[in-house]
Amino acid sequence: MNVPSKVKCFAWRICKRILLTKATLCHRHLISDLVCEACGLAAETTGHLLWDCNKAKEIWNGVSLNLEGLGNGCDDFTDILWKFIENETSSPMNLELFITIYWGIWLNRNEVRNGEPVKSGREIVRRALYLVDEFSAANLSTQNKTNTKEFKWSAPSRNKLKINVDGAIFKNAREAGVGVIIKD
């Protein structure tokens, strides 16, 4: 997957069932309260927090990914992943987004525990889209740089201006950015 290492590491932790949810901490006798803080209705297991919780459902219902037949939070995460990959409409980009949204839910859960505000489902999806696009664009520009001859910047001659410009398009987030430097 073309995603940051932190997202890959997070996915690996879920697959190995070692994500430190409240249920896991409780199982290790480190805390005694295992109730999900987002809904207060069930134990905070990985499956509940990232898939079955009302907060997670709000997010998954709002994304344009085909999630039909993926099962529920009680299923092993690797099974959910395989079903997603086998889905005929899935693509590597969709898988990257799927995993990054998972990571985004977990990130906001940790942010809230550190006193930061609860993000809406829409914001979590938007942040995931941005991260996937930004990482992809950054990798592309690195690849392009390695294939291109290095040119050294030189100052413009007298009474002239030199304009350097670069831009990027974040297709999924439907945003674009541009930077311009003008030097004499």
Ligand SMILES: [Zn+2]
């Ligand atoms: Zn919950």
